[in-house]
Amino acid sequence: MSIIAFxxxxxxxxFSHPATIYSSLTYPVPPKTAIMGFLGAVIGEEEYxxxxxxxxSVKIDRQILKKSFVFNGIKFALSSNMHIEEGYQNAxxxxxxxxxxICSPSYVIFLNxxxxxxxxxxxxxxxLKEHKTAxxxxxxxxxCIADFSWIDIKICEKISQxxxxxxxxxxxxxxxxxxxx
Numbered sequence: 001m002s003i004i005a006f007x008x009x010x011x012x013x014x015f016s017h018p019a020t021i022y023s024s025l026t027y028p029v030p031p032k033t034a035i036m037g038f039l040g041a042v043i044g045e046e047e048y049x050x051x052x053x054x055x056x057s058v059k060i061d062r063q064i065l066k067k068s069f070v071f072n073g074i075k076f077a078l079s080s081n082m083h084i085e086e087g088y089q090n091a092x093x094x095x096x097x098x099x100x101x102i103c104s105p106s107y108v109i110f111l112n113x114x115x116x117x118x119x120x121x122x123x124x125x126x127x128l129k130e131h132k133t134a135x136x137x138x139x140x141x142x143x144c145i146a147d148f149s150w151i152d153i154k155i156c157e158k159i160s161q162x163x164x165x166x167x168x169x170x171x172x173x174x175x176x177x178x179x180x181x
Contacts, residue, residue: 001114001158005151006128007061008038009106013139013146014099026066026100026140029058034140035109038148043123044134053115061106068100105139108151125153 008030015027015034030038036051045051073095113121127133129150137146 001112001156002153003156004111004113004125004128004153006109006111007106007149007151008109008139008146009061009104009148010139010144010146011104012144013102013105014144015102015140024068024098024100026102028064028066028102029060029107030109030140032056035111038137038139038146039124041135041137041146042127042133042148043120045120051116051120053113055112055115057110059108059110061108062104064105065103066100067103068098070096070098073097101144102139 013026013030015030016023016025017027017031032052032054033048035056036048036054039051039054040046040048111124113124116124128148131148131150136142137148138144139146
């Protein structure tokens with residue numbers, strides 16, 4: 001099987017829970033939906049489910065630094081309730097909201113595309129190598145513009161042994177270790 005590696009980075013990122021777009025908190029790493037959306041932007045595929053067969057892994061490439069930002073929003077964007085008089089909008093229609101952002105995120109993404117159609121595989125690899133996109137890629141939300149750089153493609157084999165060592169991000173509290181209090 002072939003494993004593709006590329007670096008994904010930007011000025012800011014925000015990865016909400018995949019079931020909602022309204023969470024003010026962010027995951028530290030991009031969920032599968034964000035990777036599928038990024039790849040869709042790279043190749044111009046609007047129907048995200050066509051890329052759902054990808055297998056991926058994320059390596060955090062830089063220390064995660066999160067900051068909370070305050071944004072001014074319009075309660076009823078572009079509606080007739082905006083009440084613009086003399087060039088000013090009624091302040092009651094505005095709302096501040098908080099959003100946690102990751103500052104200067106950088107990840108190495110590893111992709112296994114074997115479950116995708118050959119046409120998708122070829123286009124993803126070609127566009128990543130040539131730094132081409134069909135749509136503007138972003139890191140979770142639309143004002144967090146993404147950039148990327150190609151790393152490599154390697155042929156890998158599955159290892160069959162009793163124990164496999166992994167390097168992953170999990171909370172130590174989720175496990176019970178022998179000999180550790």
